[in-house]
Amino acid sequence: THFGYKTVDKDNKASMVAGVFHSVAAKYDLMNDLLSMGIHRIWKRFTIDCSGVRAGHRVLDLAGGTGDLAAKFSRLVGEKGQVVLADINDSMLKVGRDKLRDKGIVGNVDYVQANAECLPFPDNHFDLITIAFGLRNVTDKDKALASMFRVLKPGGRLLVLEFSKPEIEALSKAYDLYSFHVLPKVGQLVVGDAESYKYLAESIRMHPDQDTLKGMMEEVGFEQVTYHNLTGGIVALHRGFKF
Ligand code: SAM
Numbered sequence: 001t002h003f004g005y006k007t008v009d010k011d012n013k014a015s016m017v018a019g020v021f022h023s024v025a026a027k028y029d030l031m032n033d034l035l036s037m038g039i040h041r042i043w044k045r046f047t048i049d050c051s052g053v054r055a056g057h058r059v060l061d062l063a064g065g066t067g068d069l070a071a072k073f074s075r076l077v078g079e080k081g082q083v084v085l086a087d088i089n090d091s092m093l094k095v096g097r098d099k100l101r102d103k104g105i106v107g108n109v110d111y112v113q114a115n116a117e118c119l120p121f122p123d124n125h126f127d128l129i130t131i132a133f134g135l136r137n138v139t140d141k142d143k144a145l146a147s148m149f150r151v152l153k154p155g156g157r158l159l160v161l162e163f164s165k166p167e168i169e170a171l172s173k174a175y176d177l178y179s180f181h182v183l184p185k186v187g188q189l190v191v192g193d194a195e196s197y198k199y200l201a202e203s204i205r206m207h208p209d210q211d212t213l214k215g216m217m218e219e220v221g222f223e224q225v226t227y228h229n230l231t232g233g234i235v236a237l238h239r240g241f242k243f
Pocket residue numbers: 017021062063064065066067068086087088089092114115116117131132133134137138139
């Protein structure tokens with residue numbers, strides 16, 4: 001199949017990721033709640049709590065998809081602030097835009113179709129950048145991190161919320177069983193697409209672990225980089241500053 005993840009080269013990864021998110025966009029929120037048993041809401045709440053966001057801030061929610069974080073930031077930055085929801089995928093962006101508009105969130109949110117590897121924003125522009133469950137899907141992660149560093153203001157911070165490496169071996173085994181056996185089955189049942197959820201499981205396993213990602217952030221210039229494990233390290237929140 002076209003999602004044979006292990007065999008795809010770099011050029012194909014981008015089109016494969018596009019296929020996955022076009023396919024799941026309409027049911028993305030439902031699947032998030034089902035597959036994480038609602039826990040993704042807690043991970044996102046923790047991210048907001050660590051954001052230091054204030055009224056008037058300019059926030060980039062990168063790979064923002066259906067806009068869970070952007071919706072919360074919109075309220076926090078107020079009418080003098082600005083939130084940019086950026087995503088490479090127009091299907092995901094459209095679902096996000098419709099959802100936020102339905103909630104009456106208008107005025108301070110802009111929607112931009114953009115690749116994280118080459119962000120179309122000026123240098124030193126944002127107070128805060130978040131990328132939640134997005135970095136894993138980006139082909140050239142170092143390039144993307146460097147691009148985020150460039151558009152961040154001095155004093156600004158980056159938060160990367162992403163699947164990571166479980167701290168305990170037993171949890172890791174159980175989680176592997178879950179992601180390789182349960183995820184594709186639920187994907188087949190609800191979205192009629194097992195392959196996209198096989199991709200999800202593979203991409204989680206291949207993603208750099210906590211310390212590797214910390215090193216990658218430092219390599220492009222981020223300082224005071226720390227991470228916090230959530231749900232036993234199934235997910236980690238990395239934070240770094242640009243000074
Ligand atoms: N941030 C949202 C959340 O936490 O619910 C959506 C996460 S979703 C799993 C991953 C998103 O990353 C998708 O919407 C996908 O289109 C986007 N994405 C993948 N590659 C990207 C890239 N190179 N640049 C920007 N967005 C990308």
